[in-house]
Amino acid sequence: MVETAAPNSAIPSTSRKDWSSDQEVRWCPGCGDYSILAAVQMLMPELGVRRENTVFISGIGCAARFPYYMNTYGMHSIHGRAPAIATGLSVTRPDLDVWVVTGDGDALSIGGNHLIHALRRNVKLTILMFNNQIYGLTKGQYSPTSEVAKVTKSTPFGSLDTPFNPVSLALGAEASFVARTHDMDRAHMQEVFRRAHEHDGAAFVEVYQNCNVFNDGAFEKITSRDARSSMLIPLTHGEPIRFGADLERGVVQRSDGRLETVDVSDVGVEALLVHDESRPDPGLAFALSRLSRGPYEPTPIGVFRAVDRLEYGSEMSRQVSEAQERKGVGDLNELLRSGSSWTVG
Amino acid sequence: MTSGTDSKKKTEGENPDHATEKIDRVVIRFAGDSGDGMQLTGDRFTSVSALLGNDLATFPDFPAEIRAPAGTLAGVSAFQVHISDHDILTPGDAPNVLVAMNPAALKANIGILGKGATVIVNVDAFDERNLSKAGYETNPITDGSLGAYRVYEVPMTSVTQEVCKQAGVKPRDAERSKNFFALGLVSWLYTRPTSPTIEWIEKRFAENPKVAEANTRAYRAGYDFGETAELFESNYEVRPASFEKGEYVQVTGNTALAWGLIAASRLSGLPLFLGSYPITPASDILHELSRRKEFGVKTFQAEDEIAGVGAALGASFGGSLGVTTTSGPGLDLKSETIGLAVGLELPLVVVDVQRGGPSTGLPTKTEQADLLHAIYGRHGESPVPVVASMTPSHCFEAAIEAVRIAVKYRTPVILLSDGYLANGAEPWRLPDLESFAPIDPDFAVGGRAGSNGAQEEFSPYTRNEDTLARPWAPPGVPGLEHRIGGLEKEDGSGNVSYDPINHERMVRLRAEKVARIADDIPRVEVDDEGGDADVVVVGWGSTYGAIAAGIRRVRARGGKAAQIHLVHLNPLPRGLGEALAEYKKILVPEANLGQLSKILRAEYLVDARALTKVQGVPFRAAEIEEAILSMTEGS
Numbered sequence: 006m007v008e009t010a011a012p013n014s015a016i017p018s019t020s021r022k023d024w025s026s027d028q029e030v031r032w033c034p035g036c037g038d039y040s041i042l043a044a045v046q047m048l049m050p051e052l053g054v055r056r057e058n059t060v061f062i063s064g065i066g067c068a069a070r071f072p073y074y075m076n077t078y079g080m081h082s083i084h085g086r087a088p089a090i091a092t093g094l095s096v097t098r099p100d101l102d103v104w105v106v107t108g109d110g111d112a113l114s115i116g117g118n119h120l121i122h123a124l125r126r127n128v129k130l131t132i133l134m135f136n137n138q139i140y141g142l143t144k145g146q147y148s149p150t151s152e153v154a155k156v157t158k159s160t161p162f163g164s165l166d167t168p169f170n171p172v173s174l175a176l177g178a179e180a181s182f183v184a185r186t187h188d189m190d191r192a193h194m195q196e197v198f199r200r201a202h203e204h205d206g207a208a209f210v211e212v213y214q215n216c217n218v219f220n221d222g223a224f225e226k227i228t229s230r231d232a233r234s235s236m237l238i239p240l241t242h243g244e245p246i247r248f249g250a251d252l253e254r255g256v257v258q259r260s261d262g263r264l265e266t267v268d269v270s271d272v273g274v275e276a277l278l279v280h281d282e283s284r285p286d287p288g289l290a291f292a293l294s295r296l297s298r299g300p301y302e303p304t305p306i307g308v309f310r311a312v313d314r315l316e317y318g319s320e321m322s323r324q325v326s327e328a329q330e331r332k333g334v335g336d337l338n339e340l341l342r343s344g345s346s347w348t349v350g
Numbered sequence: 351m352t353s354g355t356d357s358k359k360k361t362e363g364e365n366p367d368h369a370t371e372k373i374d375r376v377v378i379r380f381a382g383d384s385g386d387g388m389q390l391t392g393d394r395f396t397s398v399s400a401l402l403g404n405d406l407a408t409f410p411d412f413p414a415e416i417r418a419p420a421g422t423l424a425g426v427s428a429f430q431v432h433i434s435d436h437d438i439l440t441p442g443d444a445p446n447v448l449v450a451m452n453p454a455a456l457k458a459n460i461g462i463l464g465k466g467a468t469v470i471v472n473v474d475a476f477d478e479r480n481l482s483k484a485g486y487e488t489n490p491i492t493d494g495s496l497g498a499y500r501v502y503e504v505p506m507t508s509v510t511q512e513v514c515k516q517a518g519v520k521p522r523d524a525e526r527s528k529n530f531f532a533l534g535l536v537s538w539l540y541t542r543p544t545s546p547t548i549e550w551i552e553k554r555f556a557e558n559p560k561v562a563e564a565n566t567r568a569y570r571a572g573y574d575f576g577e578t579a580e581l582f583e584s585n586y587e588v589r590p591a592s593f594e595k596g597e598y599v600q601v602t603g604n605t606a607l608a609w610g611l612i613a614a615s616r617l618s619g620l621p622l623f624l625g626s627y628p629i630t631p632a633s634d635i636l637h638e639l640s641r642r643k644e645f646g647v648k649t650f651q652a653e654d655e656i657a658g659v660g661a662a663l664g665a666s667f668g669g670s671l672g673v674t675t676t677s678g679p680g681l682d683l684k685s686e687t688i689g690l691a692v693g694l695e696l697p698l699v700v701v702d703v704q705r706g707g708p709s710t711g712l713p714t715k716t717e718q719a720d721l722l723h724a725i726y727g728r729h730g731e732s733p734v735p736v737v738a739s740m741t742p743s744h745c746f747e748a749a750i751e752a753v754r755i756a757v758k759y760r761t762p763v764i765l766l767s768d769g770y771l772a773n774g775a776e777p778w779r780l781p782d783l784e785s786f787a788p789i790d791p792d793f794a795v796g797g798r799a800g801s802n803g804a805q806e807e808f809s810p811y812t813r814n815e816d817t818l819a820r821p822w823a824p825p826g827v828p829g830l831e832h833r834i835g836g837l838e839k840e841d842g843s844g845n846v847s848y849d850p851i852n853h854e855r856m857v858r859l860r861a862e863k864v865a866r867i868a869d870d871i872p873r874v875e876v877d878d879e880g881g882d883a884d885v886v887v888v889g890w891g892s893t894y895g896a897i898a899a900g901i902r903r904v905r906a907r908g909g910k911a912a913q914i915h916l917v918h919l920n921p922l923p924r925g926l927g928e929a930l931a932e933y934k935k936i937l938v939p940e941a942n943l944g945q946l947s948k949i950l951r952a953e954y955l956v957d958a959r960a961l962t963k964v965q966g967v968p969f970r971a972a973e974i975e976e977a978i979l980s981m982t983e984g985s
């Protein structure tokens with residue numbers, strides 16, 4: 006067994022510097038990844054966690070360089086497999102905070118299988134998926150979140166594939182925590198990341214991230230300073246869902262279950278949908294995820310869903326400790342004789 | 351191995367009507383439809399024989415289809431068991447007895463029987479429909495085509511139904527108990543005691559007393575049938591073998607392997623984590639380990655093969671003993687992650703229970719065709735130590751050895767077993783657990799301070815001078831925070847490096863680390879009785895029994911042959927090249943098209959000749975014997 010620091014010794018106070026590694030950050034100048042990294046590095050001292058108990062695991066892609074820049078334990082693994090590797094780590098080391106940093110190609114294309122299964126199992130992982138709707142590292146092919154008809158190096162005549170809506174996908178995969186944020190708003194990112202980190206189970210966060218080299222401005226219509234108030238719909242638990250500079254717009258649910266954006270003055274505040282992230286049924290969260298067809302329409306951000314569900318690793322540990330209580334700690338000599346044995350001589 | 355049932359001695363049995371003959375060994379093959387319960391029947395017969403003290407070896411031989419159409423050749427499932435009053439090495443070349451539950455079972459197995467073998471058929475199943483399903487135009491029982499065998503026609507189905515009717519079991523349900531009738535009959539024929547099986551039935555079917563009753567009745571009826579039907583002139587006794595003193599159990603390769611992993615977890619103090627995806631014939635290791643939670647074992651049935659190995663590697667990163675189990679197709683899928691483990695230099699054990707390939711191939715049949723894949727099957731220079739088990743019980747030791755190397759050298763290790771070892775059983779003299787050396791995880795320790803009191807930067811790729819192993823620093827230790835990854839790392843610091851000279855240094859270091867393991871494994875062992883043989887037979891893996899038996903036969907005829915059997919395939923043991931150079935001829939029997947022979951030729955510039963067989967079944971001792979003889983005759 007690994008001998009770790011006494012769990013009840015005081016957690017040293019830290020600053021962003023303590024959480025930054027000595028490695029030169031090598032994303033393209035202007036990349037949205039910088040602001041996400043800064044948000045995380047500045048948030049860590051506030052989380053009351055230990056550096057040595059924090060692990061960042063990534064796959065392949067621009068986002069996947071993230072662990073190198075965190076002065077924590079980390080692994081830059083192989084394409085798409087980070088959720089699987091992180092699952093093995095999380096369930097065997099429940100004392101650790103395991104973060105997965107991934108991108109839209111890594112998580113939704115090559116690693117789609119691992120992502121959905123980590124979510125349905127509810128493994129204690131904080132999964133940050135940087136969605137830039139493009140392949141950056143391989144220099145500009147369309148991704149599983151790119152809009153249809155996207156012209157890229159690999160789709161000179163336009164892409165044919167319908168994109169994934171990552172929030173819908175996560176909800177469909179039984180995720181117990183699903184949220185969305187974007188790289189232009191540090192405070193919002195930090196709040197969402199904090200909530201994701203607190204969640205006991207798999208937390209999935211989609212982060213709209215600008216790739217200024219291969220897909221510049223993909224989210225500009227909704228995340229730019231001017232557009233934000235009218236184009237981002239902040240979700241606040243227990244509050245009516247409203248947006249706009251004067252909160253003049255809102256979301257209502259029609260009798261057929263459909264959600265729609267309306268002028269609050271037309272329907273009255275009472276008619277607005279009140280956000281409830283803790284609803285056991287993911288249906289409404291799913292409907293919210295379908296409110297916008299893409300980052301050019303008013304789009305909800307914040308926590309879509311946060312429900313309590315048994316955490317996979319704790320359940321696995323429970324089965325082990327229950328077996329040990331029931332049978333006593335395993336005796337190898339007995340195990341070898343668990344069939345019938347016979348003696349010669 | 352001696353040649354068949356030739357040392358009979360007539361003695362008076364306990365039953366006045368039947369003489370009981372003593373024989374030194376017998377090979378029995380139970381064959382029926384996959385729904386007929388032949389594996390269970392064979393397994394029971396084996397267990398009772400083990401309790402009687404016979405030496406034994408088994409060969410379960412079943413189809414890939416869970417339910418091929420009943421009565422067809424594709425659906426035939428067989429279980430071969432060799433019991434003996436002396437030490438044996440294989441499940442036997444040619445069965446002396448075939449129990450055929452239907453025409454298809456007869457047709458599929460008649461060709462491998464020994465001369466004058468006994469054939470016991472369930473005559474009730476030889477109706478027109480079943481005969482035509484098996485492709486018989488005439489009934490082989492009556493058309494004279496079985497003239498070379500001693501055929502016994504036994505109405506197994508109808509007698510079973512009759513005795514079960516008295517217990518109120520419907521004929522349709524009773525029919526399912528006919529395998530117990532067959533077991534009872536063969537148990538009588540080979541004077542096996544009845545009580546262990548009856549007790550076993552009661553326990554096994556405790557929750558279904560009706561079924562227990564039907565099975566018990568069928569079993570007794572079979573036994574009584576032998577005794578009273580006056581069909582058989584005598585029954586037989588196979589006396590206990592003289593085993594070395596000790597405590598024995600009967601064990602299959604998959605069980606022994608699972609237990610070996612648990613033992614290695616104990617020896618190292620590392621909690622065992624298995625990430626696995628169900629695949630034939632490896633799944634039983636997952637099943638066995640998932641039952642053993644009291645040993646602190648965590649098992650994870652992953653979403654796919656890649657996640658299985660990924661989770662195992664993640665667990666290793668966290669300081670557990672990460673293991674994944676699979677068969678050929680799964681090894682393909684795991685290759686990329688194994689490559690990552692080579693680069694990360696973390697312990698990882700990958701168990702490949704080989705089966706016939708390529709692709710889905712022959713899922714339930716044995717083969718040894720993954721050797722080159724295990725050693726070389728990754729992109730880039732990606733050295734991986736490879737260990738192979740030789741017998742079912744040896745899987746225990748081989749698992750411990752794989753873990754020892756993985757932990758000591760911070761490397762993935764591939765452990766090769768195969769379908770024959772996985773399901774085959776043999777008596778195993780339980781080892782003294784104290785005899786295995788502890789495995790030291792030798793975790794990196796934190797808290798080192800530089801001379802000025804500042805934390806010294808932890809360098810995860812500094813190396814132990816002797817082993818070249820790097821420090822293993824699972825998360826949780828202050829001061830040892832570090833990042834590792836699949837990108838090339840700078841020697842020492844482990845930081846990402848694209849420097850060409852550094853890359854070459856790292857490639858060579860990784861290769862050298864694995865090569866040096868040769869200093870840490872036993873030197874080659876040669877079994878050459880007189881030291882003057884011309885031929886050496888070199889094998890690896892499950893061919894051990896057949897090769898050793900073949901060599902015994904050659905020696906029994908006054909011939910000479912030496913044997914080398916390799917457990918470590920990468921790196922190869924020291925002294926192997928010199929040993930091979932001592933012999934005029936080198937024979938390499940392999941259940942592939944010549945993979946080890948290719949390696950030996952490449953490594954040692956010797957004229958190694960492959961003896962190959964890829965039929966999904968193990969070598970027969972006679973095939974090895976013949977090959978040795980024709981090689982020696984040529985010299």
Ligand code: SF4
Nearest residue numbers: 033036067141216217
């Ligand atoms: S390619 Fe795009 S995503 Fe990648 S680092 Fe450059 S700007 Fe960022």
